[in-house]
Amino acid sequence: MRAEGAAPEDGARGFRARLMAPLLLGSVLNPINSTMIATSLVAIARDFHVGAADTAWLISAMYLASAVAQPAMGRLADRLGPRRVFVAGLVTVLAAGLLGALAPAFPLLIVSRVVLGVGTSAAYPAAMAILRTEAERVGRGTPRAVLGRLSxxxxxxxxxxxxxxxxxxxTAGWRAVFAVNVPLALAALACALAWLPADGRAGAERTADPKAAHAPPRTAVRTAPPAGSLDPLGIALFAATLTVAMFFLLDLAHPRWPLLAPAAALAAVLAWWQLRHPEPFLDLRMLARNGALLRTYLRxxxxxxxxxxVLYGYSQWLEQGHGYSAFHAGLIMLPMSGAAAVCSLAGARTKGIRAPLTAAAACLAAGSGVCLLLDGGTPLALLLLAGALFGIPQGLAATGNQAAVYAQAPADGIGAAAGFQRTAQYLGAITASSLIGLLYGQRATDAGLHEIAVAGLALGLLLLVLTAADRTLRPRPPAPAQPPVTARHTGNASPTHTHH
Incomplete structure (x- = not known):
């Protein structure tokens, strides 16, 4: 038997189906709950006798909770152990689903969505931390295909x-939209308890390996989650700052200018506290040194x-500006979803990071350019093309930036880093919602769509520049080959000695 064969065999056992099943089940809970509620808002408003402005809080409340909870849950995963946080998140989802399904009053429904946002936010950052630990255990990096499955x-x-x-x-009423979280969470919980490795077990296995002593320090696996403060004040200040900022972003058509002062004050206090804390929740010094990670969040x-x-504004324009029914508008948007799925798989198979991100930015600019040509008489083929062009960057940007965060984040902070990536995404979603309201007003029109397209074209070109100028995304040159080992010489003669 060859000793060098052990490593590949161990690596082959890594990232197996039993490990990935609970991670994938948990990771679908946040995005599916973000969009599943959309088709139930009218029925909820009717049953509780509330208006559209009230039901909009069911969407915004979960976005707000998720934007704050994703990095907070990542921090907990880094400190307490990802499996513990993953399981606790599923239990929270289970409770939130029951609360929403049984809620007797509308305010409790909003509370259910907030709790749902917190619970579902545990899965993704904890999954990223678990994958990093598994990579260290088997002694190889997490394959891009594995990260692509999460996307x-x-x-x-x-x-x-x-x-x-x-x-x-x-078929079962709007309460089923909340109740469906119960079986989903139970299935994920059963898989997690049965198949996810206990926190710290990987380190023990690695230590037992006699070759572990020769492993480079970079791949050393800790035997237990690091001790240290969770910085609850830092988390609270971050949550307060982000919440006030998001309340301002929620309605750009009617800006709440007085909110800027408390947002700035909270941000200043947050920065002061994080700079003086020995183990800060938001490591500003690390981010200042890690410009690559900051640029990834911005992208x-x-x-x-x-x-x-496009996801919200284009579909709305198809109905109000082009005259399609909601059903037909959904069918026209299908190429966007299909292209996103295909490009997510393609991005997962790509070794580099810069190429897919460049293609994503180019497609955002191209799709925005096509939208400038659309009007009420545009043929169906061009409408389908516009949707597909925006699906491509959705898949490539998700996998590319996810791989960038995984490569750029510190090993002991991958959970929090992944959570901040999702926070950047939710900030983009809330700003997009406000921008649509600002440019559309009371109705989606051709002029409003064209203004959105101009903004998209400008941002797409900006992303192209940011991606092209980022030297950290360029592939690293291969390490120089080691000179071949020559036969050992005997006596005092050296390899270069010449006998006369």
Whole structure:
């Protein structure tokens, strides 16, 4: 038997189906709940005698909770152990689903959505931390295809969410949209308890390996989650700052200018506290040194700002500006979902990061350019093309930026780093919603769509520049080959010694 064969065999056992099943099940809960509620808002408003402005809080409340909870849950995963946080998140989802299904009053329904946002936010950052630990255990990096499955699970579940929500609401009533989280969470919980490795076990296995002593320090696996403060004050200040900022972004058509002062004050206090804390929740010094990670967050937020503008604004224009029914508008949007899924798989098979991100930015600019040509008489083929052009960057940006975060984040902070990536995405979503309201006003028109397209074109070109100028995204040259080992010489002669 060859000793060098052990490593590949161990690596082959890594990232197996039993490990991935609970991670994928947990990762679909947040995106599917983000979109599944859309087709139930009318029925909820009717039953509780509230208006559209009130039901909009069911969407905004979950976005707000998720934007704050994703990095917070990532921090907990880094400190307490990802499996513990993953399981606790599923239990929270289970409770939120029951609360929503049984809620006797509308305010409790909003509370259910907030709790749902917190619970579902645990899965993605904890999954990223678990994958990093598994990579260290088997002694190789996490394959891009594995990371791509997480992206595909999120994209696919978000795409089927409205259809699933409509089916549940039509057959069992809108409460089923909340109740469906119970069996989903139970299935994921059963898989997690049965198959996810206990926190710290990987380190023990690695230590038992006699070759572990020769492993480079970079791949060393800790035997237990690091001790240290969770920085609850830092988390609270971050949540307060982000919440006030998001309340300002929620309605750009009627800006709440007085909110800027408390937002700035909270941000200043947050920065002061994080700079003096020995183990801060938001490590500003690390981010200042890690410009590559900051640029990844910026790219991700800008890309999803454009993507969400189209996801919500384009479908609304198809109905009000072009005259399609909601059903037909949904069919026209299908190429976007299909292209996103296909490109997510393609991005997962790509070794580099720069190429897919460049293609994503180019497609955002091209799709926005096509939208400038659309009007009430545009043929169906061009409408389908516009949707597909925006589906391509949705898949490539998700997998590309996810791989960038995984490569750029510190090993002991991958959970929090992944959570901040999702926060950037949610900030883009909320800004897009406000931008649509600002440019459309009371009705989606051709002029409003063209203004959205101009903004998308400008942001797409900006993303192209940011991606091309980022040297950290360029592939690294291969390491120089080591000189061959020559035969050992005997006596005092050296390899280069010449006998006369």
């Amino acid at each position: 595909l699970a999120a994209l696919g579940s978000a795409a089927v969410g409205p259809a699933l929500g409509g089916l549940l609401a039509a 991700h937020g800008l890309a999803y700002l454009v993507i969400y503008c």
